[in-house]
Amino acid sequence: NAGVMQNPRHLVRRRGQEARLRCSPMKGHSHVYWYRQLPEEGLKFMVYLQKENIIDESGMPKERFSAEFPKEGPSILRIQQVVRGDSAAYFCASSAGQGRIQETQYFGPGTRLLVL
């Protein structure tokens, strides 16, 4: 009964490179959420996706960031032309998507991105 899986766990990129973060939801879950956490802070919502649909991207920066959750495969959070300010822990969560609005979100272990 695997939980939410994220990879890589640690990612180092130089300024200007691209970062790709992957998230596989819990088995049977069809909703995925991405959050960012800066040191000593709480998590900040970025985007909410269902299979092949972006439901809410109100927390995503307007440029360089994109997310997808294809019909097959993991959800991908992509950051183009990374800058040092992108260094943070990125967490993915998933929920069952049974039609209830208030569903428990279960979090993965996160990807720690360091931009040099």
Next chain:
Amino acid sequence: GESVGLHLPTLSVQEGDNSIINCAYSNSASDYFIWYKQESGKGPQFIIDIRSNMDKRQGQRVTVLLNKTVKHLSLQIAATQPGDSAVYFCAENNAGGTSYGKLTFGQGTILTVHP
């Protein structure tokens, strides 16, 4: 604007004592609240949740209290153990809003349990 915040950033207790972690929220439309525990280097772990039609909910060694009048949330941990040492976050959700999948997190309280 909406915000969820914590009164006490750090809390130190002795093993066996009861712990109380507090959280204030400003959005009166919030109707779902969750407590998460985050250990160093790990993702947030669900502890307990409560909906706005309730004022108390109990789990194993934990109790969440909701006071909608003063927009206050608390997490009580009974017989605190060293393994409870972690950062605790409250989070809120507004199911009636358009961003019903979005959790808004507080800054966190560091709980340290001394043996």
